[in-house]
Amino acid sequence: MERLSAENIRSDFQEIYRFGCRWLDTEGERNTRQSILTKFEDSSMDNVYCEWFQCHRYVPKECRLEVLSPISLDIRCEPLEYSENSEIEGELIFLGEFNEGNADTISKTNMDLEGKISLIVSDTPAFYISELIEKGAAGVIVATDAPDNLIRTLAAKSYPPNLKDPLKWKVKIPGVSISKQDLYKLLSYMSLGKVTVKIEHFWDSRISQTCNIVGIVEGGMDESIVVGAHYDSQIKTPGAWDNLTGVSTLLNLARIFGKAKNRRRIIFVAFGAEEIGLWGSSFFVEELREELRERCNAMFCLDAVSSAFPAERSLWSEGLLKKIILEKAQQYGYPIDNSRGLTLSYSDYYPFFTEGIPAAMIWEYPPINPYYHTEKDSIKYIDFNKLYLMGELYKKIIQEVSNGLY
Ligand SMILES: [Zn+2]
Known part of the structure; x- marks a missing residue:
């Protein structure tokens, strides 16, 4: 060949x-x-053809992360796509790193997440957010380990999609992602005592058409x-x-x-x-x-x-x-x-x-x-x-x- x-x-x-x-x-x-x-x-x-289907389009509008106490400070962030369209304040709780399917550590934790904002390190947060929600988390901040002060863009949800009712495909708590440097900043404040933060996350939700392109031999x-x-x-x-x-x-x-x-x-x-x-x-x-x-x-x-x-x-x-x-x-x-x-x-x-x-x-x-x-x-x-x-x-x-x- x-x-x-x-x-x-x-x-x-x-x-x-x-x-x-x-x-x-x-x-x-x-x-x-x-x-x-x-x-x-x-x-x-x-034979070559397009196979069209409907999906849920995420259009970002506004996203902000603010430390309220012990000091007042804005932290650069990216939206966690398909997380809730809302704003929320709460105490910050750090849970650790989640990357290789270790979601059960969240369900087994004794930490009280109820009404608080969870801070996790992950490149695949969508696999862990439902556990956080089950534990009562009010919001989530995801830190990724990208170099050069970069922030990875990530979706809050993963497979399976909702092909029958696309607009329902989203998660119930708001979230943002931050850089590794800002993770260290937050952790150093937390080492001094209780930290409270505010997340604002707003986006437009639309039905969109896209397709698979298929070629058969x-x-x-x-x-x-x-x-x-x-x-x-x-x-x-x-x-x-x-x-x-x-x-x-x-x-x-x-x-x-x-x-x-x-x-x-x-x-x-x-x-x-x-x-x-x-x-x-x-x-x-x-x-x-x-x-x-x-x-x-x-x-x-x-x-x-x-x-x-x-x-x-x-x-x-x-x-x-x-x-x-x-x-x-x-x-x-x-x-x-x-x-x-x-x-x-x-x-x-x-x-x-x-x-x-x-x-x-x-x-x-x-x-x-x-x-x-x-x-x-x-x-x-x-x-x-x-x-x-x-x-x-x-x-x-x-x-x-x-x-x-x-
Ligand atoms: Zn890929």
Whole structure:
């Protein structure tokens, strides 16, 4: 099979990168969608279409964090998207770091959170907020560990989306996120005694339309595999690593497999609205549930594939598919450094996994890219040679799976 073109990966990436941020219902998102659709149509696929769905659009209006006592001070913050539209005052309680599914430490805590404002350190706060609400927290401040005084933009809620009643998809307490430096500032005030703060968080809530772009390459067998990458980005980032690395790889895999003779049908999908809780992939699975359950052998999720930062090559998968990928990666000379299962809803593999469809994501982690969900997730930190090699690894594995191995 022909090699991927490193030059095409770079030029597709650069073209879409110029559109800027791809947050739901922005110019950047619309231009990206059109560009992917055109590129899919120019590949030799058998059928290309858009699959539209409704989702909940978050439009920020105002966000403020004020320390009321022991001193009076404004702290720079970003809104915690989809958290409650309100303002609240209360005592600040620090709970610690939450990143790897340790939500039970919140439910087990003896600390009294009732009516108070919880301060947590997390890159994935959506997994912990329902526990905080259950414990009676009145608000939440999330500190992330981004360098350079940056604040990651994050959603307060995650999978599952509410596809039937999108406007109901939000959480009941207001929240903001802050930088690491300001976390230390708050902690030093807390070491002196009780700290009270005020959170103001206001936003416009709207129903919005977005879509998945689907391209199908028919094979000789009535069985399918799905290869997907989300094309949206968080609200203030150019989203180079997350996820133009996945989109540019997807476009180039589609070009090559579109011309190949594959035994299994390959369904390429550019998913919409991943960042706010896997809306696009959830809709896709919902629409094709019976079909996928009966005929889908594997789903490959291309998300945050590769950056210039040193990190381990990581495989997230389960069962036989995981075993085969580990073996093949070793055999091809792209050994996997670490692997784990799929039980956390981090990316678009998850709605497939919950339907029992074998899924896999190969990416670079740990550590997390330091500029994840910040304005510095830029093209400057992409190593196109590394990205090309990850694309080649995906290509070889997809080739094996599309031709009946597994
Ligand atoms: Zn992503």
